[in-house]
Amino acid sequence: MHQILGSPGDVLFVAAKAVLLYVTAVIGFRVAARRTLAEMNAFDFVAAVAVGAIVGRVPNADGTGYLEGLATLVAILVSHAVLTRLRRIPAISVLTDHTPRLLVVHGEVQERQLRRSGLTGRDLEGLLRQRGYRDLDQVRYVVFEARGQVSVVPESSAADGRGDLLRGLVDAETDRSDPG
Numbered sequence: 001m002h003q004i005l006g007s008p009g010d011v012l013f014v015a016a017k018a019v020l021l022y023v024t025a026v027i028g029f030r031v032a033a034r035r036t037l038a039e040m041n042a043f044d045f046v047a048a049v050a051v052g053a054i055v056g057r058v059p060n061a062d063g064t065g066y067l068e069g070l071a072t073l074v075a076i077l078v079s080h081a082v083l084t085r086l087r088r089i090p091a092i093s094v095l096t097d098h099t100p101r102l103l104v105v106h107g108e109v110q111e112r113q114l115r116r117s118g119l120t121g122r123d124l125e126g127l128l129r130q131r132g133y134r135d136l137d138q139v140r141y142v143v144f145e146a147r148g149q150v151s152v153v154p155e156s157s158a159a160d161g162r163g164d165l166l167r168g169l170v171d172a173e174t175d176r177s178d179p180g
Contacts, residue, residue: 017059021069025051028077041147043096047080097146100169104142107155117144128152141166 028051051073058069086092101113103124114124124142127150133139141153143166153166 014059017066017069018055020066021055021058021073024070024073025055025077028073041097043080043083047076050076098148100146101144102141102169103144103150104136104139105170106141107136107139109136113144119144141170143169 054069054072054076058064058066058072083092083096087096101110101117103110103114103117103119109121109124114121128136128139128142131152133152133154138155139152140155140157141151143151143153145151
């Protein structure tokens with residue numbers, strides 16, 4: 001029975017390590033940045049999974065104490081914080097972040113961009129229906145954002161050109177589609 005249930009001392013030791021690692025992870029994510037868990041991209045997700053694995057496994061490992069788990073957690077959290085700051089360098093950002101993609105331009109689906117985004121026509125239709133659109137003619141632009149969300153700009157909206165958030169993206173798409 002001892003092999004199945006364990007001894008009370010062992011159970012308390014495992015629980016104590018788990019609580020300490022959990023608190024350490026919460027503090028680490030709180031210090032690192034709020035965006036870590038709010039809007040995950042690939043490296044945020046990897047950090048969250050790594051922390052979860054550490055918090056879940058270290059307490060149950062016989063030969064691993066809290067300090068080893070702490071060192072592992074701190075290494076992951078510091079690496080994540082450094083990468084978060086390095087993303088401000090364009091050469092690093094290209095490796096870590098997706099660029100936004102125009103999926104629809106004036107009601108016309110951009111099939112190549114849809115494929116590159118890993119979406120199907122049905123996915124796009126579902127996303128548009130969820131936002132209350134019934135016809136592609138109602139849509140000026142659909143942007144697949146860097147973090148995987150979809151932004152929809154209705155055909156009825158008009159930018160004055162001074163602060164248009166789509167200007168660079170639309171200009172880049174126009175340049176790619178121009179045969180000239």
